[in-house]
Amino acid sequence: MQLFELFLQSNSLDAIVTSDFSFSSLFLRADWVVRGVMLILMAASIWSWAIAVDKGIMIFSLNKHAKTFEDIFWSGKTLDELKVELKDSLRDPMSRVFSAAIKEYEEYSSLKIKSNASMSSQYRIDSIMNLIVNRELSKLERGMTTLATIGSSSVFIGLFGTVWGIMNSFRAIAASQNTSLTVVAPGIAEALFATALGLMAAIPAVIFYNKYTADLNKYGGRLEGYADELSAILSRKISKNT
Secondary structure, eight states: OOOHHHHHHHHHHHHHHHOOOOOHHHHHSOHHHHHHHHHHHHHHHHHHHHHHHHHHHHHHHHHHHHHHHHHHHHTTOOOOHHHHHHTTTSSHHHHHHHHHHHHHHHHHOOOOOOOTTHHHHHHHHHHHHHHHHHHHHHTTTHHHHHHHHHHHHHHHHHHHHHHHHHHHHHHHHHTTTOHHHHHHHHHHHHHHHHHHHHHHHHHHHHHHHHHHHHHHHHHHHHHHHHHHHHHHHHHHHHHHHO
16 A cells, blocks of 8 residues: 555656746746736836846946046136036036036126125026926936836735635646645646746845935935035125125
8 A cells, every 4th residue: 555655656746847847838837817927027027127227327327427527527627617618518417507507607697787686696596406406316216116116016916926826726626636746736836936926026126226226315415415516606706796
């Protein structure tokens, strides 16, 4: 009797080993609900990687342009010289903040009577710089909400596919009245594959979201600090001209 049971167990294990558990086979054997979950998770993973690559290139370019701009700005040149040198360099937020502030300052400088306009000119300069800083930071944060959504929801979507697949496995056991591994294992594997896809989509998305959030916060502080410094420089010039 024991030999017979060992023989049956050996046949079950051989059947499992010879079964195809490749990704394509697991996908094709799954029912339409689990397939839909898998497709959603694969699309979410591709989408998150596309956003991550785009953000990585963008942040690298921002830091590179910011360093170049700061080197030029703090080189000791006058505002007129900087305006000429940076007039065609509007590829990064710092350049756009500088251009807008200088434009407002030139409008003030062109006034014949400056005493009554100094306060309003300083207010306009600060307002336009704050507006551009907020606008630029909003542009830089595009796609971050998508990364956060993928990172937080992919695991639960994969878990839904796993629960659904396990339910199908129990239905198959009940229908066949057979609890051998050859009946249970394929369905369990398909169900767990959905969770694996959810983790594959969620983990990189969370890592990239945290990394890029820290990078953007650091750049935002750098941009706001530059705007404050430029405002102080223009404020001193306005005070001298009053």
